[in-house]
Amino acid sequence: MTGSPHLSDHFSDEHSDSGRVRWRRFAVLTVPAVAVTAGLGIALAQGALAASFAVSGQQFKVSASSLEGEGFAQYGGVDVNAREELIPVAVTAIREARLHNLCQSVVTTLPVVGDISLNLTAGKKTPVEASNLFVDATQLSGDAVFSNIEIGRDASTLDKGPADAQGMQDLFAQQADTVRISNLQQTAWATNAGTFKLSGLSMNVSKGKKECF
Numbered sequence: 001m002t003g004s005p006h007l008s009d010h011f012s013d014e015h016s017d018s019g020r021v022r023w024r025r026f027a028v029l030t031v032p033a034v035a036v037t038a039g040l041g042i043a044l045a046q047g048a049l050a051a052s053f054a055v056s057g058q059q060f061k062v063s064a065s066s067l068e069g070e071g072f073a074q075y076g077g078v079d080v081n082a083r084e085e086l087i088p089v090a091v092t093a094i095r096e097a098r099l100h101n102l103c104q105s106v107v108t109t110l111p112v113v114g115d116i117s118l119n120l121t122a123g124k125k126t127p128v129e130a131s132n133l134f135v136d137a138t139q140l141s142g143d144a145v146f147s148n149i150e151i152g153r154d155a156s157t158l159d160k161g162p163a164d165a166q167g168m169q170d171l172f173a174q175q176a177d178t179v180r181i182s183n184l185q186q187t188a189w190a191t192n193a194g195t196f197k198l199s200g201l202s203m204n205v206s207k208g209k210k211e212c213f
Contacts, residue, residue: 050077050091050136051190057081059138060106062191063212064099064123064184069133071095072146073161075173079136079189089136089189093165094179098127102198103212117210122198132162132194139187146176162194185213 072094079087104120122128150160151174155167160175167173 050089051079051192054082055079055189058106059187059189060104061212062186062188063103065101067097067099067181067184069094069097069179071161072179073158073165073175075155075167076171077167087189089138092135092137093161094133095162097130097133099123100127102128105211107209107211115209117206117208119204119210122201124200126199128199129197130193134192135188136190137186137188142181142184144181147178149176150174
């Protein structure tokens with residue numbers, strides 16, 4: 001049994017090496033999750049998170065012939081989906097808003113069936129009314145007019161929009177007393193409002209790709 005101590009040592013070394021490999025693999029797997037959790041924590045602490053719910057994996061389109069608002073603010077933020085992935089957005093917040101000829105659409109592609117479109121329209125006669133409106137958008141276009149606009153204000157000091165319409169300190173933002181946008185078109189991840197009054201609401205589901213723009 002002269003060689004047995006060497007065999008024992010060899011076994012211990014292999015066992016030790018195996019343990020180290022497993023710990024390395026564990027670390028590689030957990031670092032992304034820890035990083036995401038840390039990122040969410042920082043975002044929460046600094047007010048960067050936009051929507052107060054997990055957003056879906058689909059953006060939707062919104063159009064209106066005109067939008068009139070009182071108490072406008074706009075700043076950068078972050079949405080989070082169900083996979084805890086961070087999605088950069090531009091948050092448009094309006095204390096009181098009225099929209100004429102509102103259209104909202106989302107297209108879902110299903111296996112075998114193909115494209116399915118959900119379309120919502122309202123405000124053709126009486127405008128849609130919303131209070132404390134927040135839209136987390138990735139694209140916005142139209143013809144805009146602002147009154148008493150402040151461009152380049154620190155996002156953490158905004159005070160003209162809804163009470164919670166503030167972003168992270170040191171980040172770019174803008175705000176105005178009033179805003180009017182004609183031929184509004186925007187693509188968004190989320191919308192939320194304190195109240196949302198949809199006059200003449202109509203919803204339609206159809207096969208094929210039918211979007212607001």
